[in-house]
Amino acid sequence: MARIIVLETRSSAIHGRSRKGVATMESGARLVGVVMIMLGVMMWGGPLVAGAGVAPLPKGATIVWSHAPYGMGECGICHVRDDPADPGPITTQNVTELCFGCHEELQDAMAKSRYSHAAVEDSCTNCHNPHNSAYKKLLIAEPPSLCAQCHQDIWDEATKAPVQHRAVRDGKSCLNCHSPHASNVDSLLLDLPYNLCVTCHGKDGVKDEQGKTLTNIAALLASNPVIHGPVADKDCSACHTPHGGKYFRLLTTEYPATFYSPFDPKSYALCFTCHNSEIVAVERTTTLTGFRDGNRNLHYVHVNKKERGRTCRACHEVHAAPQPHLIRNGVPYGKSGWILKINYTPLPNGGRCEKTCHGAFTYDRTKGTASGGSS
Amino acid sequence: MRRGVAGFTPVLLALTMGLAFVKVGTVIPNPDLPGLDGSEHALVDRQRLTVFLFFDPAQPRCLEVMREMGGLQGSFPKEKVRWVGIVSDRFDPAKAVTAAREAGLGLELLTDRGDQLYGALEVRLYPTVGIVDTKGVLRAYLPYHKVNFTGALDAEIRHALGEIDDAALERALHPQAADIGTKQAEAGRYLRFAEMLWKMGKRDKAIAKAREAAGIAPGSAAAHALLGSYLAGAGDCEKARPELEKALQLDPDNEQARKAMEACPKQGP
Numbered sequence: 001m002a003r004i005i006v007l008e009t010r011s012s013a014i015h016g017r018s019r020k021g022v023a024t025m026e027s028g029a030r031l032v033g034v035v036m037i038m039l040g041v042m043m044w045g046g047p048l049v050a051g052a053g054v055a056p057l058p059k060g061a062t063i064v065w066s067h068a069p070y071g072m073g074e075c076g077i078c079h080v081r082d083d084p085a086d087p088g089p090i091t092t093q094n095v096t097e098l099c100f101g102c103h104e105e106l107q108d109a110m111a112k113s114r115y116s117h118a119a120v121e122d123s124c125t126n127c128h129n130p131h132n133s134a135y136k137k138l139l140i141a142e143p144p145s146l147c148a149q150c151h152q153d154i155w156d157e158a159t160k161a162p163v164q165h166r167a168v169r170d171g172k173s174c175l176n177c178h179s180p181h182a183s184n185v186d187s188l189l190l191d192l193p194y195n196l197c198v199t200c201h202g203k204d205g206v207k208d209e210q211g212k213t214l215t216n217i218a219a220l221l222a223s224n225p226v227i228h229g230p231v232a233d234k235d236c237s238a239c240h241t242p243h244g245g246k247y248f249r250l251l252t253t254e255y256p257a258t259f260y261s262p263f264d265p266k267s268y269a270l271c272f273t274c275h276n277s278e279i280v281a282v283e284r285t286t287t288l289t290g291f292r293d294g295n296r297n298l299h300y301v302h303v304n305k306k307e308r309g310r311t312c313r314a315c316h317e318v319h320a321a322p323q324p325h326l327i328r329n330g331v332p333y334g335k336s337g338w339i340l341k342i343n344y345t346p347l348p349n350g351g352r353c354e355k356t357c358h359g360a361f362t363y364d365r366t367k368g369t370a371s372g373g374s375s
Numbered sequence: 376m377r378r379g380v381a382g383f384t385p386v387l388l389a390l391t392m393g394l395a396f397v398k399v400g401t402v403i404p405n406p407d408l409p410g411l412d413g414s415e416h417a418l419v420d421r422q423r424l425t426v427f428l429f430f431d432p433a434q435p436r437c438l439e440v441m442r443e444m445g446g447l448q449g450s451f452p453k454e455k456v457r458w459v460g461i462v463s464d465r466f467d468p469a470k471a472v473t474a475a476r477e478a479g480l481g482l483e484l485l486t487d488r489g490d491q492l493y494g495a496l497e498v499r500l501y502p503t504v505g506i507v508d509t510k511g512v513l514r515a516y517l518p519y520h521k522v523n524f525t526g527a528l529d530a531e532i533r534h535a536l537g538e539i540d541d542a543a544l545e546r547a548l549h550p551q552a553a554d555i556g557t558k559q560a561e562a563g564r565y566l567r568f569a570e571m572l573w574k575m576g577k578r579d580k581a582i583a584k585a586r587e588a589a590g591i592a593p594g595s596a597a598a599h600a601l602l603g604s605y606l607a608g609a610g611d612c613e614k615a616r617p618e619l620e621k622a623l624q625l626d627p628d629n630e631q632a633r634k635a636m637e638a639c640p641k642q643g644p
Binding site for chain 2: 068069077082101102103104108110113114179182183184185186188189191192193229233235237274276279285286289290
């Protein structure tokens with residue numbers, strides 16, 4: 001199937017992303033992609049120049065991995081002459097084509113996957129030494145330093161951001177979450193974000209960089225029937241930036257950490273990246289929200305205050321909750337951690353909260369109530 | 376794609392779906408909405424699938440999704456799919472036109488006066504994409520996804536068009552990376568290596584590599600067939616036969632094993 005190289009700025013100027021079945025591959029675009037890769041290599045001084053990383057390691061070097069044909073002295077498998085002293089050039093014009101002669105599974109994966117790594121499309125020797133290596137899998141360097149040679153911006157984000165993510169540094173580093181070759185998931189992810197995230201965040205006792213214990217998200221979801229849309233869609237990256245960021249809990253943008261906050265749309269930037277900000281901007285509506293008494297917008301009533309406006313977290317959970325609309329059972333109030341019960345009851349045309357921040361109030365979307373859902 | 380999430384229970388799914396939108400599989404309202412030229416247009420097209428997008432022309436995520444949709448649009452013929460942008464009359468229509476043009480997305484822009492349709496469908500989010508068939512049945516609902524939005528939308532449209540089945544849709548909604556680290560794949564590499572060695576006349580090394588492949592993937596008919604055929608080619612029918620029998624046991628149609636067996640017929644009792 002035809003393919004296109006998408007050169008985008010999401011991760012770096014040379015982050016190529018192939019999407020198959022979307023549009024016809026423009027030979028010009030491919031050429032530009034290859035040129036961009038080479039330019040990137042020159043700019044960062046990486047070893048991705050053809051030939052630079054393909055020679056066998058010098059005598060005396062530590063060799064961790066050896067390619068089977070080279071180790072067996074079978075030069076003729078890849079070269080025109082079966083003579084270790086003078087093997088001559090390789091038997092194909094394109095080194096990747098030569099590799100695919102044996103590594104059929106990779107060729108198959110590249111062909112069948114929606115996305116493939118531009119570095120592989122260009123040449124396997126961008127990342128692998130075909131003879132031997134000081135690193136596993138014949139890599140010319142280990143991740144993350146190998147990946148950072150092209151994806152320097154991501155590495156900077158991971159190592160210099162105020163809030164960092166250990167998953168980028170620990171274990172297999174970049175390969176904890178990304179396939180270096182091909183995937184059917186965006187950004188060459190090994191799986192949808194949630195499935196990757198819960199490999200760590202689905203355990204008890206995981207701590208953040210400051211030592212604070214993090215929620216076991218898998219357990220939270222298992223015990224709460226109502227799940228936030230992005231979580232249900234396994235799209236944690238809708239709200240969290242996986243490499244590093246400037247907001248707490250690796251959130252992609254601002255979200256108030258407190259119960260009360262003077263109303264300012266900027267403070268709710270994260271929620272308003274998807275939720276319509278008008279729900280807290282207009283006093284009267286019959287269309288923008290179901291949390292209204294007649295046409296009196298109760299989101300506006302609760303949130304839009306110069307002082308002591310309730311933040312989203314005052315009433316809503318962010319991942320999963322026991323009640324509809326992600327409404328919490330109770331909210332932590334004050335420094336002592338006292339839990340203030342919300343006692344929310346859904347009704348056919350509205351709902352009721354009682355014995356909480358206020359006395360019992362009922363709201364009715366269709367006809368309104370005498371109390372008017374006051375807070 | 377709020378239709379299902381692998382790994383979550385059906386009860387959870389039931390509660391997750393449809394809370395903020397009309398349910399997938401139901402007939403949705405089909406109002407006439409004014410276009411930019413003032414003429415009225417029905418939301419549902421009775422001849423084509425309709426993909427509609429509720430968007431705020433100033434919201435970054437809407438613009439991101441519109442760019443992704445723009446990249447996808449060319450994959451579907453106009454005769455089969457109609458692309459509609461629904462914009463509240465709170466927004467400047469000129470900005471909506473500019474946003475669509477800059478995203479490379481061809482949209483038939485319709486105005487939602489007083490957010491009436493937005494309210495009727497209980498949309499709540501920007502951007503939100505819906506797919507509705509010629510009978511007015513909502514086939515899919517997709518809010519913003521950072522990851523896999525295009526893959527999911529592409530699959531939902533193709534599924535609604537009848538181009539892919541439920542299983543293919545499920546694979547697209549829950550995609551995975553290619554698994555290239557299997558024993559089968561490793562054995563395959565060894566077999567290709569063995570074939571090259573055989574062609575180079577290095578029979579002993581070729582047999583050794585084929586044997587390694589059969590050891591790595593004992594369930595591979597191809598590995599046993601290649602090993603057996605090389606042993607037979609080297610005149611060692613005694614060692615070839617068990618390998619060929621194993622290959623035929625795993626794959627009775629294995630042509631290579633069958634031919635090699637002809638060269639090594641069973642001796643009499």
